[in-house]
Amino acid sequence: MIDKYFETPLGLDEDAHKRLVAVAAAIDIIKSAISTEAGPRNFDYEIKQMAGQIAPLADAIQDAIEPEDN
Numbered sequence: 001m002i003d004k005y006f007e008t009p010l011g012l013d014e015d016a017h018k019r020l021v022a023v024a025a026a027i028d029i030i031k032s033a034i035s036t037e038a039g040p041r042n043f044d045y046e047i048k049q050m051a052g053q054i055a056p057l058a059d060a061i062q063d064a065i066e067p068e069d070n
Helices: 014-035 043-051 054-065
Strands: none
């Protein structure tokens, strides 16, 4: 998924495409975290808590991928 970060399809806005890829990666990370076996869990609570982490995680993914401007 992340390998498509720099491959913007024709006709799409580059920044929007990059954000979409980063958000999709963040959602995959959260799905993996929720799907692990950890005993009794409250999935509704965990999903609500994780939903608030999608944007910050996507921001961190983009920050890690984008080259630094120096």
